[in-house]
Each structure stands twice: as C-alpha cells, then as structure tokens.
Amino acid sequence: MSRAALLVLADGRFPAGGHAHSGGAEAAVRAGRITGAASLEDFCRGRLHTAGLVAASLAAAAAAGVDALSLDAAADARTPSPALRVAARKLGRQLMRAARATWPSEELDALARAFPKGAHQPVVLGVVARAAGLGASDAAYCAVYESVSGAASATVRLLSLDPFDATGVLARLAPELDRVADRAVESARRVAGEGVDALPAASAPLLEIGAEVHAGWPVRLFAS
Amino acid sequence: MHLDHSHDGPAAVSADAHRPNGSRRALRIGLGGPVGSGKTATVAALCQALRDELSLAVVTNDIYTREDAEFLLREAVLPPERITAVATGACPHTAIRDDISANLEAVEDLEDEVGPLDLILVESGGDNLTATFSKGLVDAQIFVIDVAGGDDIPRKGGPGVTTADLLVVNKTDLAPYVGSDLGRMAADAKAQRAELPVVFQSLRSKGGVRDVAGWVRAQLAAWTA
Numbered sequence: 001m002s003r004a005a006l007l008v009l010a011d012g013r014f015p016a017g018g019h020a021h022s023g024g025a026e027a028a029v030r031a032g033r034i035t036g037a038a039s040l041e042d043f044c045r046g047r048l049h050t051a052g053l054v055a056a057s058l059a060a061a062a063a064a065g066v067d068a069l070s071l072d073a074a075a076d077a078r079t080p081s082p083a084l085r086v087a088a089r090k091l092g093r094q095l096m097r098a099a100r101a102t103w104p105s106e107e108l109d110a111l112a113r114a115f116p117k118g119a120h121q122p123v124v125l126g127v128v129a130r131a132a133g134l135g136a137s138d139a140a141y142c143a144v145y146e147s148v149s150g151a152a153s154a155t156v157r158l159l160s161l162d163p164f165d166a167t168g169v170l171a172r173l174a175p176e177l178d179r180v181a182d183r184a185v186e187s188a189r190r191v192a193g194e195g196v197d198a199l200p201a202a203s204a205p206l207l208e209i210g211a212e213v214h215a216g217w218p219v220r221l222f223a224s
Numbered sequence: 225m226h227l228d229h230s231h232d233g234p235a236a237v238s239a240d241a242h243r244p245n246g247s248r249r250a251l252r253i254g255l256g257g258p259v260g261s262g263k264t265a266t267v268a269a270l271c272q273a274l275r276d277e278l279s280l281a282v283v284t285n286d287i288y289t290r291e292d293a294e295f296l297l298r299e300a301v302l303p304p305e306r307i308t309a310v311a312t313g314a315c316p317h318t319a320i321r322d323d324i325s326a327n328l329e330a331v332e333d334l335e336d337e338v339g340p341l342d343l344i345l346v347e348s349g350g351d352n353l354t355a356t357f358s359k360g361l362v363d364a365q366i367f368v369i370d371v372a373g374g375d376d377i378p379r380k381g382g383p384g385v386t387t388a389d390l391l392v393v394n395k396t397d398l399a400p401y402v403g404s405d406l407g408r409m410a411a412d413a414k415a416q417r418a419e420l421p422v423v424f425q426s427l428r429s430k431g432g433v434r435d436v437a438g439w440v441r442a443q444l445a446a447w448t449a
C-alpha cells in the first residue's frame with residue numbers, strides 16, 4: 001500500500017461531492033441536538049459506531065475484492081431511509097467520477113457500467129481503494145474518518161463553531177476511529193466464509209428519521 | 225480537455241468534448257457574479273431569446289433554496305425537465321470550481337434525459353468577486369455585475385471581473401438613481417480586461433439581452449465549427 005495515495009483519497013478536498021453533505025448534522029443542529037463542541041462529539045461518536053461502522057465494513061469488504069453487487073444490496077438493506085439511499089448513491093457516483101479520472105481502472109469502469117446512477121458510496125470507496133493500490137484497512141480508515149469529519153466541518157459552517165474546537169473533537173475520537181476501523185476489517189474478512197450477512201448492521205434511527213425530515217425542508221444549506 | 229481516455233466507460237469523466245456515444249456534447253456556459261446582480265434574469269432572457277433556435281437546458285446552483293430554479297419554472301422560460309437545481313452545501317464557489325462533481329452529474333443527466341442539447345447554461349449561486357468556474361465544468365464563463373453594487377467594482381478587479389470570457393454590467397437603467405458613472409466603469413473594465421469583451425445592458429429595456437445572446441451565438445459557432 002502507498003501511504004501517500006491514502007492521503008490523497010482521504011483528503012477532505014478530494015473532489016467527490018462530500019462538501020455539499022452534512023452527514024445529518026444540519027438536521028441535528030435544527031433539532032437542537034448539536035449546539036456546540038460537546039454535543040458535536042456525542043453526535044459524531046453515535047455516527048461512528050453506527051453508520052460509520054457499517055460504511056467502513058462495506059468499504060473494507062469491497063477493497064478486499066468481495067462482489068460489489070452483493071455489497072451494494074447489503075448497503076441498501078442497511079439503509080432504511082430512502083433519502084439516505086439517494087444521498088449514498090449520489091455520493092457514490094460522484095466519487096466514481098473523481099476516482100476514474102484519478103486512478104483509471106477496469107474495475108472502476110465495470111462498476112460504473114453496472115451502476116450508471118451510482119452504487120452506494122462505501123462500496124465505491126472500497127473499489128476506488130483497490131484502484132489506488134490500497135487495502136481493506138485503508139478503505140475502512142477512509143470511511144470511518146469521513147463518517148465524522150463531514151459532520152464536523154458542516155457544523156463549523158452551521159453554528160459558526162470555532163474550527164479549532166471541531167478539529168479537537170476529531171482528534172479526541174481518533175482512538176475510537178482506530179477501533180472501529182479494526183472491527184470493520186475483521187467483519188469484512190469474515191464475508192469470505194459467511195457471506196455479506198457477516199457485515200454489521202448497526203443502525204441509527206435518529207439519523208434515518210432526521211434525513212427524511214431534512215429532505216422535505218424547502219430551505220437548507222446541505223444536500224443531506 | 226482529453227479526447228483520448230484509454231478507459232472508455234459509461235459516462236464522460238470531465239471536460240471531454242464528446243459524449244460516451246461519440247457525439248459532441250453541448251456547449252456549457254457558466255454565469256457567475258455577486259448576489260442579486262441579475263444572473264437569473266439574464267439566464268431567463270437568454271432562454272427566451274435562444275429557445276426557438278437552440279436546444280437548451282439550465283443548471284442552477286442556489287446557496288440554500290431552489291428559488292432560482294423556481295423562478296425560471298414560474299416564468300416558464302423552458303419546460304421543467306430542462307431545468308435542474310444542484311445543492312451546494314453553503315459554498316457556491318466550491319461547487320463550480322473546487323469540486324464540480326455534482327454539477328457535472330447534472331449536465332450529463334440533462335444531456336441523457338432531454339438531449340441532444342446545443343447549450344447548457346450553468347448559473348452559480350451569488351458569491352464574491354473571486355468566484356470563477358472550473359474549466360472542467362464550463363467552456364466559457366460570463367461574470368455578471370450590476371451598476372448598483374458600486375461603480376468601483378471593475379476597478380477592484382478580481383478573478384471574475386478580470387478573467388471571465390464576457391463581463392456583463394447589468395441594470396444600466398439604475399445608473400442615474402445610484403450615481404454610478406458608466407463611462408468610468410467602462411474605462412476601468414477595459415484597463416482590467418484588455419481585449420476581453422464587456423457588455424452593458426438593462427434587462428428592463430426591450431431587447432436588453434441582445435448583445436449577450438449574440439456573444440453566446442458566436443461561442444456556439446466556434447464550438448461546433
């Protein structure tokens with residue numbers, strides 16, 4: 001694996017559309033569940049152990065070469081909210097576009113052909129990691145980090161939160177990110193023998209409900 | 225940009241001049257500029273002026289609403305399936321310059337669903353004087369300012385005023401009321417832009433968008449030549 005390639009892929013400025021999404025933070029801010037750095041940390045921790053773990057497991061499995069079609073179906077089954085499915089596929093399509101220009105690969109082309117309107121973003125992320133010469137653990141790390149960093153930077157914009165406080169939240173969560181990434185890789189490893197049911201299905205009902213409510217707002221800053 | 229991608233896939237990757245089926249894609253023109261300068265009004269007027277001679281579509285990038293798209297729909301300048309709104313996450317310049325993926329998706333979907341298209345107009349959300357479109361998203365860009373935003377804007381320059389393929393100074397009808405000196409604006413714009421064109425227009429007067437429409441036709445002629 002190339003550590004530098006991992007930095008390219010994990011960079012928040014990698015042009016794959018993430019900047020327009022808040023990871024549920026916009027809905028949580030409006031509902032009064034995120035009001036400052038402490039509640040942002042709680043929110044991110046919740047995302048990490050639910051949506052983050054599931055995304056990282058899917059990404060790790062895809063990076064390990066598990067069939068993307070079955071992983072995409074597994075992602076659908078783990079995403080009850082239609083609004084979140086739409087967002088995940090949109091982001092998957094956007095990541096696909098950026099990655100095919102960055103790391104051209106037959107595997108990415110084949111996945112794009114199979115899902116012209118986008119596969120779930122974590123599945124695409126895993127295949128992109130392969131194209132970039134990265135492994136399952138790298139893909140899992142990208143997914144867990146994304147699962148909290150997007151919400152943190154959105155909250156800086158939404159609450160005018162001190163950016164140093166938001167970055168401090170991410171730094172404090174780092175040991176937990178390590179553990180969740182390890183769990184994700186471990187579950188991805190089990191898919192070979194047990195099938196995709198071995199992947200975690202941790203759900204966060206408030207994120208799902210919040211996403212549905214958010215999708216109906218006439219005025220909002222973020223796409224999800 | 226590159227016409228020779230070695231990996232032919234199902235969708236165009238970025239600025240390629242051809243669609244995956246080999247046909248030439250639509251010319252894409254961006255309209256940017258400060259809040260309220262008249263971007264949407266210019267898009268609406270262009271659609272009205274060009275829709276009988278060209279196959280057109282519009283992408284809007286509102287900052288936090290769908291108002292630009294809704295205005296265009298209300299004014300019925302194009303059928304609804306030819307107007308797409310992109311959500312920009314509080315940062316319009318990011319969506320048109322640094323991370324253009326959502327906008328590229330919108331233009332591709334328009335070509336797939338209502339194409340073939342000759343021209344796609346991409347309106348940026350109102351932003352600051354540094355906001356410009358990526359060359360990966362548009363082939364040419366129009367920067368729209370107005371006389372009421374201060375007649376010193378051309379003098380101040382900035383990437384939009386200085387480098388846009390066309391600078392439009394809009395709302396000239398308001399100049400007497402806000403004390404803007406059009407002669408000075410023209411001289412300052414000339415100093416900043418050298419040979420690049422500038423159009424002064426009022427959309428309140430009949431045929432207000434004529435010069436801009438003429439410029440768009442010339443761009444299209446060069447694109448299809």
Ligand SMILES: Nc1nc2c(ncn2[C@@H]2O[C@H](COP(=O)(O)OP(=O)(O)OP(=O)(O)O)[C@@H](O)[C@H]2O)c(=O)[nH]1
Nearest residue numbers: 258259260261262263264265349350395426427428
């Ligand atoms: N007097 C006058 N008003 C104009 C002219 N062009 C546009 N307007 C008005 O200016 C206001 C803003 O115009 P828009 O076209 O919405 O401006 P915009 O640049 O799209 O604004 P944002 O998208 O919000 O940044 C509207 O009320 C228009 O009717 C003009 O030439 N003269």
Ligand SMILES: [Mg+2]
Nearest residue numbers: 263264292347
């Ligand atoms: Mg507008």
